[in-house]
Amino acid sequence: DTEVTQTPKHLVMGMTNKKSLKCEQHMGHRAMYWYKQKAKKPPELMFVYSYEKLSINESVPSRFSPECPNSSLLNLHLHALQPEDSALYLCASSQLGLPNEKLFFGSGTQLSVL
């Protein structure tokens, strides 16, 4: 199994809602990443987990809260989002988090905030 699975594929939420994005991989990878991508723009790194510990937080607003319950699962909890947070949210994983490694990406969650 060489896939990174993200759910849901699409999500529409109001600014007062609380929702979560889920990412799962069963490749035994120990590094997992959240990226945000606006249309026709490159992905922007949000968070990196290495061995289930948060190793990078790119000054992301606190309305985004990541969680890594185990080595296979990565969540992104959303609360009180703004319309400008509408974007494609991509999850990725890599074997050990080494800089020469291939990142395996999921197909993303397309988020719309109304």
Next chain:
Amino acid sequence: AQTVTQSQPEMSVQEAETVTLSCTYDTSESDYYLFWYKQPPSRQMILVIRQEAYKQQNATENRFSVNFQKAAKSFSLKISDSQLGDAAMYFCAYRPPTGANSKLTFGKGITLSVRP
């Protein structure tokens, strides 16, 4: 700070022809890693090819090859025998050699269309 520049926003190639996508980067590091990722309409980013800066030999993966010019800080991607499935957005990316805390920095991307 490292920057990655892809100056061409769009390119088009005839099926079966060859196309070269340009990328330049700026870094003060001597050792680093370079990547080309492809993002088709399905939105899933897929690694096309990667290059270690300490290797002088250009990386090759089937129809994809790179022209890595370290002194010029240039890393172009050549796609030979272009196929309709090659139509996608292509991102050049740079990563410094400092483990899990090293960030992958992407260029702005280039949209490649393939004419049948």
